[in-house]
Amino acid sequence: MGKRLLWSLVLSSALSAVGAQAAEKTAIQVMHQGDPGFVAAYGKVAERFEAANPDVDVQFIYAPHDAYNEKFSAAVMAKQLPDVMELDAPFLANYVWSGYLQPIKPLIDKDLLDDMTQSNVAQGTYPIDKDLYAIGLTDSSVVLYGNKKYLEAIGARIPKSVEDAWTREEFETYLEKLSKVDGVKWPIDTFRGYGIKTEWITYAYGPILQSAGCDLIDRKAWKSEGTLDNDACVDALAMMQKWVKNGWVVPQSAGTNQFFAEGNPAALALGGHWVYAEAAATMKDNIVVLPLPKFGAKGASPDGTWIWAVTKTSAHPEIAGKFVSFLLKDKEFRTYVASQSGYPGLKSFAAESPLYAPGGPMAIAFEQASKTAVARPPHPAYPTITSAFMQAVDEVFNGGDPKEALTAAAEKIDQDIEDNDGYPPFGDEQ
Numbered sequence: 090m091g092k093r094l095l096w097s098l099v100l101s102s103a104l105s106a107v108g109a110q111a112a113e114k115t116a117i118q119v120m121h122q123g124d125p126g127f128v129a130a131y132g133k134v135a136e137r138f139e140a141a142n143p144d145v146d147v148q149f150i151y152a153p154h155d156a157y158n159e160k161f162s163a164a165v166m167a168k169q170l171p172d173v174m175e176l177d178a179p180f181l182a183n184y185v186w187s188g189y190l191q192p193i194k195p196l197i198d199k200d201l202l203d204d205m206t207q208s209n210v211a212q213g214t215y216p217i218d219k220d221l222y223a224i225g226l227t228d229s230s231v232v233l234y235g236n237k238k239y240l241e242a243i244g245a246r247i248p249k250s251v252e253d254a255w256t257r258e259e260f261e262t263y264l265e266k267l268s269k270v271d272g273v274k275w276p277i278d279t280f281r282g283y284g285i286k287t288e289w290i291t292y293a294y295g296p297i298l299q300s301a302g303c304d305l306i307d308r309k310a311w312k313s314e315g316t317l318d319n320d321a322c323v324d325a326l327a328m329m330q331k332w333v334k335n336g337w338v339v340p341q342s343a344g345t346n347q348f349f350a351e352g353n354p355a356a357l358a359l360g361g362h363w364v365y366a367e368a369a370a371t372m373k374d375n376i377v378v379l380p381l382p383k384f385g386a387k388g389a390s391p392d393g394t395w396i397w398a399v400t401k402t403s404a405h406p407e408i409a410g411k412f413v414s415f416l417l418k419d420k421e422f423r424t425y426v427a428s429q430s431g432y433p434g435l436k437s438f439a440a441e442s443p444l445y446a447p448g449g450p451m452a453i454a455f456e457q458a459s460k461t462a463v464a465r466p467p468h469p470a471y472p473t474i475t476s477a478f479m480q481a482v483d484e485v486f487n488g489g490d491p492k493e494a495l496t497a498a499a500e501k502i503d504q505d506i507e508d509n510d511g512y513p514p515f516g517d518e519q
Contacts, residue, residue, distance in 0.1 A: 113144060117409050118171035120150040120164070122157045122395065130425045131416075138415045145408055155286045158472070165189065172403040173413060176223060177288060178212035178393035179465035179475070185215045185222050186469035186512060191401045192220045196410025201417055201435070208458050209434035212393045216467045217514055225396035226417050226426060228434040230362050230454045230462065231293045232390075233379040234348055239356040240377065242270050247377060251453065251460045254380040254388050257301075257328075264337050267356040274354035275347060276337040280361075281486070282345035290479040291465060292391050293359060294329070296381065299463050300389035301325035305474055306466050306502060311516050313502035317478070318495040325384060326482065326491040333486050349376075362454050366430040369450070380453050381461070392462040394432070432458075469512040473505040 121131060128151060135147040150171055152160035158180070164170055165187075176184060184190050193213070194202060205213075205224065213223035233255075240247065243266040248254050255263070267276035283289035295305060303321035306313040316322070332338050339347045339355050348358035349368035358364065359381075369376050381390050397416070399409045416422060423438060430451065433439035439446075445455040466474055477498035484494045506512060 114146045115144060115405055115408055116146040116148055117173065117403075117405055117412060118148045118150055119173040119175075119412065120152060120161065120171040121175040122152050122154045123175075124154075126425070126429070130422055134416050134419050134422050137419065137421075138412055141415070142408075142411070145412075147412060155284075168402075170400045170402045172400060172405060172409040174398055174400060175395050176398055178223070178225075178396055179288075179291075179467070179471050181213065181223055181396075181398075182215060182467045183469045183471050184398070186217075186515075189400055189402075190222045190398045191403075191406065192222055193224060193399055193410065193413075194221050196399055196406055196413070197224055198414040198418070201414055204435045204437050206434055206436060206439070206458070208392050208462060209396075211464060212434075213396055213398075223396040223398040224413065224417065225394060225434045226423065226438055227394055227431045228392055228458060229394035229432050230390055230392060230457050231296070231359060231381065232362065232451075232454045232457070233381055234358040234360055234364065234368060235377045235379055236348070236353055236356050236372070237375045237377045239267055239270055239273055239353075243267060248379055248453075251380045251388060251456050255382040257382060257384045260382040260384075261328075264332065264335075264357075268335070268337055270356065272353070273356045275339045275343075276355070277332070277357040277359060278339040278345075278348045278355035279359045280345050281339065281341040282343065284341065285479040285483050288475060288479075290482045291475040292393075293361070294482060295465065295478070296389040296391050296461075296463060297329065297384055298322050298325045300381070300384040300387060302385040304466075305478055306468070306470075308466060311468060311470075311506060311511070313474070313499035314496070315499075317499040317502070318492065321385070322495055323492045326485050326495060328384070329482075330485050330488075330491060362430055362432045362451060364430075365444070365451055366428065376450075378451055378453055380457060388457075388461040389463045390457040390461045391465070392458060393464055394434075396434075468515060470502060470506050470509070474502050477501040 131149065139145060139147060170189065208228045209225060212228060213221050215222050243263060245263050264276040267273050280289060301321050303316060303319055305317050307316045347355040349371050381388060397413045399406050403409050423441060427442050430444055433442050433445055443449050444451045446452065481494040481498040485491050
């Protein structure tokens with residue numbers, strides 16, 4: 090009986106020690122989105138981080154890309170914000186203004202801060218206090234992909250730089266010519282299949298309006314009426330409506346890969362940098378990367394992507410920042426992102442990505458970042474701005490009047506700003 094009691098005490102002590110060790114672990118929650126490949130990559134990073142930091146437990150909260158903002162809103166309502174959150178860059182101003190995020194500079198390794206590209210800094214900066222609230226490994230852009238065989242068939246000029254981009258007249262002439270080429274079902278895929286819940290319309294089509302000489306909102310007065318519904322914007326959207334009516338654009342029902350689908354039924358593609366990896370895998374040397382056309386006096390391209398922030402309510406901000414730093418430096422993760430044609434947001438990552446180096450297949454995409462990139466409006470009303478604009482474009486693509494649709498969108502935007510008393514201090518900083 091004595092031995093049994095002794096072993097019982099030893100076992101009880103051991104279990105208590107294990108329990109105490111488990112209880113001592115600090116848990117941080119990380120909310121993110123992404124396709125299955127990225128979800129798996131994040132999991133492997135967490136395993137390596139936990140191996141290097143055995144007192145930390147990384148807990149992931151996954152939200153589907155199309156429903157991410159809704160799930161985050163639910164977390165806000167439940168007062169259950171994660172420690173670390175991935176966020177789409179144009180929503181940063183809204184999140185900071187709402188009090189959800191804290192400045193990230195004190196929490197991130199200094200060598201990473203020094204490594205950020207200018208556009209990476211811009212996408213993570215709040216315009217009011219000019220402080221950094223988020224950081225990413227990547228940034229983003231949209232380019233015009235072309236099928237070399239089809240372009241040669243119509244004798245199209247191939248731009249070699251951003252300055253050499255097609256004009257509106259050239260672009261529309263080529264669309265018409267491509268519509269008559271054997272094997273071409275649609276002259277261009279604008280990835281309408283992404284729908285109106287993914288931010289794609291504002292991200293990819295907004296620069297067409299900006300290139301044409303207008304914008305979604307006046308960025309000094311922060312008023313949309315008179316800007317989004319002015320003649321230049323109406324003309325630009327009417328131009329895109331004409332493409333749809335002419336049957337030049339891949340319909341939404343056809344999905345999102347008709348440029349590189351079997352048979353290559355679309356001759357051109359207005360697609361994100363991420364399209365390159367999959368398209369090149371099937372098209373090989375038949376893919377050509379072009380700068381976005383100039384629809385007015387100057388070119389315009391988008392930037393901004395999913396970046397990482399630490400919430401203001403985090404009980405462990407230092408550990409949260411340590412995890413973000415670990416993620417951005419992790420060699421295996423960076424290798425995976427590079428394999429997915431990740432657009433560099435860190436200078437060191439650009440050096441590791443020959444795809445974007447001078448002379449590389451996607452060099453023009455990286456050139457756009459410094460020459461034509463226009464960020465989406467960094468304003469707390471952005472959720473309303475993008476929702477109203479996407480609905481207007483969808484309405485026009487389905488036959489609606491461009492002027493009426495844009496005027497209605499502008500009114501919605503201005504009403505939201507008025508309902509929030511101008512989102513102070515926005516409007517006072519000019």
